[in-house]
């Protein structure tokens with residue numbers, strides 16, 4: 001089986017990127033991470049990429065730049081690595097069609113909540129609050145395709161429920177959700193690679 005090429009876009013800590021790096025290293029995932037790109041130079045994930053010997057690039061949006069122009073440049077950069085999949089692993093910018101249209105069916109996003117719930121930032125915090133107010137009983141994680149500009153919206157590839165316990169602190173819940181997303185991301189990418197291979201067979 002041929003190795004799948006992936007490019008990972010990040011904006012922060014990069015714990016999901018680390019899960020990808022570890023899975024690729026331990027042969028749990030047959031991928032080559034061609035590059036890690038961050039929109040901010042402060043992202044710790046860049047350090048993780050460098051440590052793993054993966055090209056780590058910073059591509060900030062200039063203040064003077066239109067959003068579409070930035071996205072088109074970002075697309076060119078990503079395309080130069082010929083990825084089979086583009087993984088948004090804590091990428092904190094909403095991508096426009098100037099980016100998305102270049103990778104139909106090949107952009108995966110990770111959201112630390114169940115489909116249709118808590119889109120946008122601080123999803124775990126908002127789920128925690130909703131639980132405290134008796135509005136939800138559990139939360140979860142999902143991986144979905146990114147067909148358009150919808151925030152944390154798109155065909156769901158995988159989802160998993162995460163338990164919230166009455167005595168949980170926010171940190172307890174964050175830890176449980178992150179652990180779940182690290183696993184679900186790897187499983188979903190492995191599944192997508194198989195699907196892509198079958199559709200090309």
Ligand code: GRF
Nearest residue numbers: 012013014015016090110112
């Ligand atoms: C994750 O919770 C991801 O689902 C969300 O942003 C967070 C990124 O975490 N979109 P990390 O940078 O991978 O540690």
